[in-house]
Amino acid sequence: MIRTSHRPLAMAALALGLLTLTACGTEKAGAGPGQSSPTTPASPTALSTSAAAARAAHDKAFPDVAARCKATKATAGTTGPEKPEPLPTDPEAAKFAENHAFKQQARLTPEARCRGEAHAQRIQKALTGPGTTPPANEAALTAALTKLGYGPDNGTVQRVGNALGFSYSVPGIGPCVTGYLGTPTSIEAHGPYVEGGCTEPRGGH
Template structure:
């Protein structure tokens, strides 16, 4: 019995020591042990609304415009409005075929560009075409010459994919600050066009489908 009283007294003394220390030091906030919000912390803020597909952030877009002032000047004042809705697929038997075709070629789909990205993309395409034209028939350029020409225009090598298609040099380049791509095939009549990134990623058309 005496031993039991001694153990109980020791327990009470220890509890008193914890209370005394609590008054002098910091205390864990209620709920911290169970994942609650600590006392004094700011409440969780609302998440940033997602941007529309193809819409660049303001800082990235400002950097793009510093890198390519001529493109920026052509597109000054163009708002980031959504593109027009695509035409509806045919109905009936034609709709069934169209749906199957779309499913088989989904890997070729690209992100639809907003109006400001469309403008900047078209300006980049025109800029590239104008730069290549003075060299003569652009189709005579080989891959090395095309890559060098694009680098001189300020497009980093790591963002350019140069390829040969149907015997003609071509390229796909990414302009990340504006979230868009420009692709071209330098045949006798060069075809250079802007587009959004492929849904599978990147600016080069993926190989695949079924």
């Protein structure tokens, strides 16, 4: 008697079952019918809501800055940014300007300028005002800025020559504040660099 073996059929069925399970396991969570994929870009409404929440958090943490720039907010959209300066006509000067274009900063709206300058003055008064002792090292400067509401996650502290320096993004609203505690002290507000961040990029072409 010749017996027919069912082993190949069983193995084929097992392989098909494993393939089906594997395919199911690769489906992304939340990507089913009627559900958006995790990589779906946020809608303009969601971004606007997030920006409003960040602004509200900033105003709650820094009520003096919010009050100072409240009037500026109403006219923030009426004044456009200044026109970029044309490249020099001299070939060498034009090449120099082109090679240093990466150091350009984004322009601030009137509201952002007001808030940035208010933060710069707030920091300068706290660090170098009458009756204060300026921080002596990087750790002391970091601690002083953190106490003022500018945590390490928002910027960097470094020593530039004999002076302490810092570059921070104001929490929630974004203008940069960069300072050097030298003689004299210089603390100013500015837009982020075109390559990103508040710290001046190094290098060039």
